[in-house]
Amino acid sequence: MLNKYARAFFTRVLTPFAAFLIRRGVSPDTVTLLGTAGVMAGALVFYPRGEFFWGTIVITLFVFSDLVDGNMARQLGRSSRWGAFLDSTLDRVADGAIFGGFALWYAGGGDNNALCAVSIFCLASGQVVSYTKARGESIGLPVAVNGLVERAERLVISLVAAGLAGLHKFGVPGIQWLLPVALWIVAVGSLVTLIQRVVTVRRESAEADAAAAAQNSGATS
Numbered sequence: 001m002l003n004k005y006a007r008a009f010f011t012r013v014l015t016p017f018a019a020f021l022i023r024r025g026v027s028p029d030t031v032t033l034l035g036t037a038g039v040m041a042g043a044l045v046f047y048p049r050g051e052f053f054w055g056t057i058v059i060t061l062f063v064f065s066d067l068v069d070g071n072m073a074r075q076l077g078r079s080s081r082w083g084a085f086l087d088s089t090l091d092r093v094a095d096g097a098i099f100g101g102f103a104l105w106y107a108g109g110g111d112n113n114a115l116c117a118v119s120i121f122c123l124a125s126g127q128v129v130s131y132t133k134a135r136g137e138s139i140g141l142p143v144a145v146n147g148l149v150e151r152a153e154r155l156v157i158s159l160v161a162a163g164l165a166g167l168h169k170f171g172v173p174g175i176q177w178l179l180p181v182a183l184w185i186v187a188v189g190s191l192v193t194l195i196q197r198v199v200t201v202r203r204e205s206a207e208a209d210a211a212a213a214a215q216n217s218g219a220t221s
Ligand SMILES: CCCCCCCC/C=C\CCCCCCCC(=O)OC[C@H](COP(=O)(O)O[C@@H]1[C@H](O)[C@H](OP(=O)(O)O)[C@@H](O)[C@H](O)[C@H]1O)OC(=O)CCCCCCC/C=C\CCCCCCCC
Pocket: 002, 003, 004, 006, 007, 010, 056, 057, 060, 063, 064, 066, 067, 087, 088, 091, 126, 129, 130, 131, 133, 134, 149, 150, 151, 152, 155, 156, 159, 160, 163, 164, 167
């Protein structure tokens, strides 16, 4: 949903910045790599210590690089297969660091095994959700569904909640429960999305196999 409705807005907002980086001689791949490194640093330095506010600030500063790199590639007329591969692969790394950071907190100072398990579930299910689309497309299917909770939703729900929950350390009361609620929402939403995508791939592959079989029997008769 965000990918559909918010992308156009962010493209307009970020285009001048992407053009500025191009003029400075920065390449899209550099932005992809530095953006991922920044997200990883924010997630793995701050989240395992329960510093959710500062961790989210750092991650937010870098996560938009994922919209800038593609924007730069398109402005340069240099969108490439390598760029698409690098972008998607490093998305998985960044997501692993974010949900891994939550899991490390709950396994340590946060001392909550259930939420540690929910964080690990968010990490794993998010990776599998993305894999379903990548694998479906690699076997020639359209995978014509994005589902309830895409990557942008997973990130926005988790980061907004983590940033706000982090304000508890600055004395804002009754706000720390936002992160556990967000993690449960992302976990359930990812499961629903996974089911939506698997059902779609199952239907599309049956249709494609039937069409191929009909074509083969037509060719042999
Ligand atoms: C007192 C204040 C405290 C709180 C402060 C901090 C608040 C911080 C809040 C939010 C920041 C959230 C930012 C999240 C931005 C996410 C941007 C992003 O990276 O989107 C990426 C996404 C996907 O791009 P790709 O095509 O490159 O990726 C593909 C995708 O990953 C596929 O995954 P799948 O869906 O299949 O799982 C892969 O399959 C594919 O391989 C991969 O290539 O880009 C978009 O979706 C575009 C839309 C971005 C929309 C961003 C919306 C941000 C909205 C609001 C943020 C502001 C909120 C303000 C909150 C204030 C709180 C008090």
